[in-house]
Amino acid sequence: MAKTPLILIPGTLCDDRLWGYQRKYLSDIAEVSICEVTKDDSISSLAHSILEKAPEKFALAGLSLGGIISLEIMRLAPERVIKLALLDTNPNPPHPDQIATWERFINMANNGQFLDITIKHLLPILIHPDRRKDETLVSTIIDMAKKIGKDGYINQLKAVMTRSDQRSILSTIACPTIVVVGKEDMVCPVHISEFLTESIPTAKLEIVDYSGHLITLEQSGKVSALLRDWLNS
Numbered sequence: 001m002a003k004t005p006l007i008l009i010p011g012t013l014c015d016d017r018l019w020g021y022q023r024k025y026l027s028d029i030a031e032v033s034i035c036e037v038t039k040d041d042s043i044s045s046l047a048h049s050i051l052e053k054a055p056e057k058f059a060l061a062g063l064s065l066g067g068i069i070s071l072e073i074m075r076l077a078p079e080r081v082i083k084l085a086l087l088d089t090n091p092n093p094p095h096p097d098q099i100a101t102w103e104r105f106i107n108m109a110n111n112g113q114f115l116d117i118t119i120k121h122l123l124p125i126l127i128h129p130d131r132r133k134d135e136t137l138v139s140t141i142i143d144m145a146k147k148i149g150k151d152g153y154i155n156q157l158k159a160v161m162t163r164s165d166q167r168s169i170l171s172t173i174a175c176p177t178i179v180v181v182g183k184e185d186m187v188c189p190v191h192i193s194e195f196l197t198e199s200i201p202t203a204k205l206e207i208v209d210y211s212g213h214l215i216t217l218e219q220s221g222k223v224s225a226l227l228r229d230w231l232n233s
Contacts, residue, residue, distance in 0.1 A: 089179070
């Protein structure tokens with residue numbers, strides 16, 4: 001049986017390690033590719049860049065920023081996506097408070113405080129409280145941020161700051177869809193994923209216990225099993 005082409009899109013300040021376990025676990029049934037999302041500063045440009053390199057038909061999964069880009073791909077080329085997975089994804093337009101925070105982070109990054117953003121401001125809300133002393137997990141998150149770098153991060157912030165309201169797309173999504181969220185996600189709380197599920201006709205919701213925002217790292221086995229069932233369905 002031919003493997004399913006599967007495109008995985010990381011979140012902000014994350015590289016291919018965000019999906020490392022899933023790539024390994026799904027490699028027997030999927031031809032996995034993990035996108036880089038640092039070179040453009042708009043959601044539309046990032047989505048177009050991915051589509052230019054993508055197979056004609058593919059399954060698509062995105063986490064957070066990756067989910068936002070995935071929804072833009074669904075707006076641009078829904079006929080090319082055979083299955084969709086949205087992990088810890090917010091379809092709403094940015095809130096003024098969020099924009100103010102991101103502008104502050106851009107100023108910090110430009111003033112030599114780039115790593116402080118991850119270490120002091122993001123880590124406390126990205127992962128489950130009980131995992132904050134997990135040295136392996138924490139070091140992976142910090143190393144990913146280092147690899148993305150200041151310029152890549154600023155591009156990502158500009159992209160989310162200027163993103164459009166994606167709620168109107170949701171009712172048009174017709175492919176099999178799974179919505180996955182960490183039960184303790186403080187960045188994209190569960191009620192947002194419940195809204196996604198209610199708004200997408202084909203969607204099924206999975207809430208992952210003992211996990212915050214970075215569920216592919218925090219509960220790698222559970223999330224991988226969910227994605228395997230989704231691909232096989």
